[in-house]
Amino acid sequence: xxxxxxxxxxxxxxxxxxxxxxxxxxxxxxxxxxxxxxxxxxxxxxxxxxxxxxxxxxxxxxxxxxxxxxxxxxxxxxxxxxxxxxxxxxxxxxxxxxxxxxxxxxxxxxxxxxxxxxxxxxxxxxxxxxxxxxxxxxxxxxxxxxxxxxxxxxxxxxxxxxxxxxxxxxxxxxxxxxxxxxxxxxxxxxxxxxxxxxxxxxxxxxxxxxxxxxxxxxxxxxxxxxxxxxxxxxxxxxxxxxxxxxxxxxxxxxxxxxxxxxxxxxxxxxxxxxxxxxxxxxxxxxxxxxxxxxxxxxxxxxxxxxxxxxxxxxxxxxxxxxxxxxxxxxxxxxxxxxxxxxxxxxxxxxxxxxxxxxxxxxxxxxxxxxxxxxxxxxxxxxxxxxxxxxxxxxxxxxxxxxxxxxxxxxxxxxxxxxxxxxxxxxxxxxxxxxxxxxxxxxxx
Amino acid sequence: xxxxxxxxxxxxxxxxxxxxxxxxxxxxxxxxxxxxxxxxxxxxxxxxxxxxxxxxxxxxxxxxxxxxxxxxxxxxxxxxxxxxxxxxxxxxxxxxxxxxxxxxxxxxxxxxxxxxxxxxxxxxxxxxxxxxxxxxxxxxxxxxxxxxxxxxxxxxxxxxxxxxxxxxxxxxxxxxxxxxxxxxxxxxxxxxxxxxxxxxxxxxxxxxxxxxxxxxxxxxxxxxxxxxxxxxxxxxxxxxxxxxxxxxxxxxxxxxxxxxxxxxxxxxxxxxxxxxxxxxxxxxxxxxxxxxxxxxxxxxxxxxxxxxxxxxxxxxxxxxxxxxxxxxxxxxxxxxxxxxxxxxxxxxxxxxxxxxxxxxxxxxxxxxxxxxxxxxxxxxxxxxxxxxxxxxxxxxxxxxxxxxxxxxxxxxxxxxxxxxxxxxxxxxxxxxxxxxxxxxxxxx
Numbered sequence: 001x002x003x004x005x006x007x008x009x010x011x012x013x014x015x016x017x018x019x020x021x022x023x024x025x026x027x028x029x030x031x032x033x034x035x036x037x038x039x040x041x042x043x044x045x046x047x048x049x050x051x052x053x054x055x056x057x058x059x060x061x062x063x064x065x066x067x068x069x070x071x072x073x074x075x076x077x078x079x080x081x082x083x084x085x086x087x088x089x090x091x092x093x094x095x096x097x098x099x100x101x102x103x104x105x106x107x108x109x110x111x112x113x114x115x116x117x118x119x120x121x122x123x124x125x126x127x128x129x130x131x132x133x134x135x136x137x138x139x140x141x142x143x144x145x146x147x148x149x150x151x152x153x154x155x156x157x158x159x160x161x162x163x164x165x166x167x168x169x170x171x172x173x174x175x176x177x178x179x180x181x182x183x184x185x186x187x188x189x190x191x192x193x194x195x196x197x198x199x200x201x202x203x204x205x206x207x208x209x210x211x212x213x214x215x216x217x218x219x220x221x222x223x224x225x226x227x228x229x230x231x232x233x234x235x236x237x238x239x240x241x242x243x244x245x246x247x248x249x250x251x252x253x254x255x256x257x258x259x260x261x262x263x264x265x266x267x268x269x270x271x272x273x274x275x276x277x278x279x280x281x282x283x284x285x286x287x288x289x290x291x292x293x294x295x296x297x298x299x300x301x302x303x304x305x306x307x308x309x310x311x312x313x314x315x316x317x318x319x320x321x322x323x324x325x326x327x328x329x330x331x332x333x334x335x336x337x338x339x340x341x342x343x344x345x346x347x348x349x350x351x352x353x354x355x356x357x358x359x360x361x362x363x364x365x366x367x368x369x370x371x372x373x374x375x376x377x378x379x380x381x382x383x384x385x386x387x388x389x390x391x392x393x394x395x396x397x398x399x400x401x402x403x404x405x406x407x408x409x410x411x412x413x414x415x416x417x418x419x420x421x422x423x424x425x426x427x428x429x430x431x432x433x434x435x436x437x438x439x440x441x442x443x444x
Numbered sequence: 445x446x447x448x449x450x451x452x453x454x455x456x457x458x459x460x461x462x463x464x465x466x467x468x469x470x471x472x473x474x475x476x477x478x479x480x481x482x483x484x485x486x487x488x489x490x491x492x493x494x495x496x497x498x499x500x501x502x503x504x505x506x507x508x509x510x511x512x513x514x515x516x517x518x519x520x521x522x523x524x525x526x527x528x529x530x531x532x533x534x535x536x537x538x539x540x541x542x543x544x545x546x547x548x549x550x551x552x553x554x555x556x557x558x559x560x561x562x563x564x565x566x567x568x569x570x571x572x573x574x575x576x577x578x579x580x581x582x583x584x585x586x587x588x589x590x591x592x593x594x595x596x597x598x599x600x601x602x603x604x605x606x607x608x609x610x611x612x613x614x615x616x617x618x619x620x621x622x623x624x625x626x627x628x629x630x631x632x633x634x635x636x637x638x639x640x641x642x643x644x645x646x647x648x649x650x651x652x653x654x655x656x657x658x659x660x661x662x663x664x665x666x667x668x669x670x671x672x673x674x675x676x677x678x679x680x681x682x683x684x685x686x687x688x689x690x691x692x693x694x695x696x697x698x699x700x701x702x703x704x705x706x707x708x709x710x711x712x713x714x715x716x717x718x719x720x721x722x723x724x725x726x727x728x729x730x731x732x733x734x735x736x737x738x739x740x741x742x743x744x745x746x747x748x749x750x751x752x753x754x755x756x757x758x759x760x761x762x763x764x765x766x767x768x769x770x771x772x773x774x775x776x777x778x779x780x781x782x783x784x785x786x787x788x789x790x791x792x793x794x795x796x797x798x799x800x801x802x803x804x805x806x807x808x809x810x811x812x813x814x815x816x817x818x819x820x821x822x823x824x825x826x827x828x829x830x831x832x833x834x835x836x837x838x839x840x841x842x843x844x845x846x847x848x849x850x851x852x853x854x855x856x857x858x859x860x861x862x863x864x865x866x867x868x869x870x871x872x873x874x875x876x877x878x879x880x881x882x883x884x885x886x887x888x
Contacts, residue, residue, distance in 0.1 A: 330780075333778065334746075335779045336749035339747050343750070
């Protein structure tokens, strides 16, 4: 059964910014609504690990005073925001979803948090992450699984599951997450909101606990693509303001990348056709999907095992069991396979570049399935067994390998559960990405 | 017993170039001398795998015709040169010292070979390499060990052992090699000639069979440093022609990097003091030596195993036994250790940079021991056991990790066997390196 709407359900960041400036609401009032919604809705969601009521209210008062004094920090000024628990906020616990960091309180802000504060945003709390962000399901964390607002028996997706659930439930209008193989886009799609993973490095990763350094991205999640664009710009993202001309969009059949639910592919395709229209089919080169998958897995395994080697040796029992098992496998990947994967990445990047030869933006689902039940690791689709984890990652992780900007926007539902349309572009073409998304979200 | 001198013993590249232009000799005559010396001396040395008498004589005739017609290609024009068998020369076998490539004949030249030809050099033949360049001893190759001209019972050092032996025996005045952990400088030092490993990438590695891509360098070997400089410039190296002012040279005590023969350290220090003088002692940071060694080993292992994985799986029996054993160990290095090594390299590079804070050039031995006997893997020094392979690599490989230009010049003998003084600088300071070397070689 879906949760009732929260105070920010259906409210865009622009609406809220206008209300604040028109004096119809204060930052303190917005933060009080967010805190009230945490109390009312979060017991069913487990989206939050830490709520900083006192800090948030103090920041909201300052935001109101600044606005009253004519010091306007821009569109995020006074708006409540939630931050994934993998991202450092000075003075608030950062558990990384792990018992290894049960008592960890960082002394300084991550770069993206500093930028949020400079933009006037008010940090309400820290959101549940899959342990160390190592999983797209969002259901293995020291503080328990985050749950899907459309059906709390189902997973939020992950690893930024708490951030997605908090925005989707209308508890906050904006959240920050990280995306190494889809960890912003997958939960955004499964929960029915928009999520944007910028180009590699576009939002600095300083102060973010690493999962896999060459694949890690900081991203933003909001109710719609316009909210993501607005937040991305406030975080330092450079997106051209001139209207792009005609944007050529190609449709990438998800069946070329992954097994999945044909109803999801059809629903997303229908939303794309309605909002975009005139898409040509884009074909992946022979072998591309498998090579990208293997390349992603090798890079991610070696880099993740490098982050956790000491913990794995000294205190393996503190990891959640599934995460521990995956880390142990990752730690055994031979070095030469990682070397090969780095070489393959360079070669595959040329093939990926060629996908954009005739198109500015590629469209495909963000995930090939709807949100599975919590803990579910295998589905049956048309009598075929489908492994949940690789399926969830299959359509998003290729763009991490190449560091391409990728956005997911809500694209309707299948059996009452949200699906997401993913749009992918080359770095520098973000304005086209968001222009296409604007058409889809209007049309959806 | 040392070999008798060859036709190019004691002859500098400049001398030979002048003789050619003064009409005292022809390129054909020089090549005939080289071919005669191969016949006379190489049976004791095994420096050559392939000799291209017909091709070399034809090229020499063209070189003479060009010079006669006033078309002067510069200082290497008409001079015989030998090329390591890991570097592709169109139409000549390239065995890489391995039975895996017993019948391999490349169709095109390596970039450095193209440049040699454009500079008018005449390629006489291919020189023995340790199998796949994977060893600093030079005594494990499908065509047998290369031997030291000062004592053919001893190793040449490697992996560019044949190139060093050919120059040291006076068979050719110039040879090309590769250097991944010291493979130009170690055999140059052990055989008593000069060897220069430029900055990483300064001579392109295209057409060179890889050992470890991020550590591989193409280098040059000649009787003296001036010959290396001249050849390096002809191969595209950019070295300022203005006389550098006072050059600050620091002495790095080899005991800080490796166990070794104190007589070698003393002899090299004496040669440096005589030729340079006024050196300050440079101290390595605590732990630096061990961290660099581990970093080098991890990077080299993973990258080398990546080159050979298929051969290791499909035809291990074709590798020489010691090389096979080392490859098997290398293939087991976990990926996360390679990731850590890449991170450590970045951190250590800052410490290495700091070594040059007060000095333009660092001076130290090229190798901490004199040439061991062929096949010898352990020495006893003052009652301590010393492993030959790590000792040979200990003073050269750190500079491969950071891609720094490094030169070895003859610095006298210990018990009748040559020792080398190594000079290391930052990229861009090559002119200073060679200015210091000029003083040493005059003084030695």
